[in-house]
Amino acid sequence: MKNEGHIINNDNVLGDIDLIQGIVDAAPGMLYVIELQNMQMVYANEKVLSLFGKTLEELSQMGVKLFDKFVFHEDRERFDAHISDLLSSEPGDVKELTFRLLNAAGRPTWVRTRRTIYKTDDHGKPTHVISLSQDVSREMELMELKAQLEEEKRLLKEEKQLEIFRAILSTQEEERQRISESLHNGLGQLLYGVKLNLSTLNTQLAAANPESFLETKQYTSQLLDEGIKETRRISHQLMPTVLNDFGIRAAIEDVCHKMEAKIMFSFDFEGLALLKPKYLELAVYRTVQELVLNIGKHAKATHAKITLKVKPHLIYINVCDNGVGFDINKNGYKGIGLRSIRDKISLLKGFMKVSSRAGRTEIDINIPISTK
Structure with a gap:
């Protein structure tokens, strides 16, 4: 057998033109030569003729206007730069570009x-360019x-962070307001009372009415004793010394003990030694x-239970009470x-997770413990 024009010469092969035509028609895309x-x-x-809705003769007669008409205007600058780059490339180099063409209906x-x-x-000057194009509209x-979706996710994340930031600021402001009221209405009033009484304690009163002076x-x-106690109370609210001195169990029991006049608390603790780091x-x-x-403040409960269980990778908190409950769908x-x-x-x-009905409100909290 003998090779002629890259075609094996035997009786089972059609002529060169028919074979080439079959190959290009079977190509997975649009094939054209300029x-x-x-x-x-x-x-x-x-596939090219179908995209543009024209015959080859019609496309050929358009000449350079073909690109003016069918290359999407926003991509024309990149298209021209791509052609210039191709014409200055070495023989055999393949240049790729993803851009938009207007189809027969005028849609990109x-x-x-x-x-x-x-x-x-x-002279080695390029005379013909061959192009193979694939429709990647679905991919794009x-x-x-x-x-x-990534942008929406980013915006949602920013909104969530902003929401958390606002909540933190609101919580801090409420805490400052509470401390301000404690200082003004509690410690401030006590100190004012001390000042008024000290203004009456003088040698004249001691000499004239010793009993009144002593009283x-x-x-x-x-x-002053009350002022010292109030100072300790405010200090304890700001930084719970019992937590630092005696640990999380004693600190939680101490918080609940202050409310035992109207609510009976029970506890279920497990694995508290695993609760680290300090923050x-x-x-x-x-x-x-x-x-x-x-x-x-809100439950009107007579009994509540605090559950705190700590495992190597998870903190589980459950707080439930037998109070009046609330409508989650309405109040959230x-x-x-x-x-x-x-x-x-x-x-x-x-x-x-929060669940509530009359007679039982339950809050479940899971916090992962990072091992990093």
Whole structure:
């Protein structure tokens, strides 16, 4: 057998033109050849003709206007730069471009095109370019959808972070307001009382009415004792010394003990030695403290149970009471102090579930413990 023009010469093979035509028609995309001198399309397979809705003769007659008409205007600059890059490339180099062509209906169609110099003249100057293009519109749509979803995810994350930031600021402001009221109405009033009594304690009163002097002196001393206690109370609220001195169990029991006049508390603790580092212990304490205060303020309960179980990779908190409950669908996390708790748990990458009905409100919290 003998090779002639890259075609094996035997009786089972059709002529060169028919074989080439069959190959290009079977190609998985749009195949066309542009003659550069007149910028004419000299060959196009059926997929190209179908995209533009024109015959090869019509496309060839358009010359350079073909690109003016069918290359999407926003991509024209990149298209021209791509052609310039191709014409200055080495023989055999393949250049790729993803851009939009306008189809027969005038709608943009994304194509990914690979081009190379097909023929050159005797001086090595390119005369023909061959291009193979594939419709990648669906791929581009999916990429755009992915980018849109990622942007929406980013915006949601920013909104969530902003929501958490607002909640933290709100919580801090409420805490400052509470401390301000404690200082003004508690410690401030006691100190003012001390000042008034001290102004009456003088040598004249001592000489004229010793009993009144001693009574005023004793009362002033009592006010100072109350002021010291109030200072300790405020200090304890700001930084729970019992937590540092005796641990999380004693700190939680201490919070509940202050409310035992109207609510009976029971406890279930497990694995508390695993509750580390310190910031996590403090976060758990503050969470339970806020939940206990919510029960005292809103639940009208007679009994409540605190469960705190710590495992190597998870902290589980459960707080339930037998109070009046509330409508979750109506109130959600608003008005009962749960929103700030939820946002704190979210910052710790945890999860909080709330269920409530008359006679039972239950809050489940799971917080992962990072091993990093």
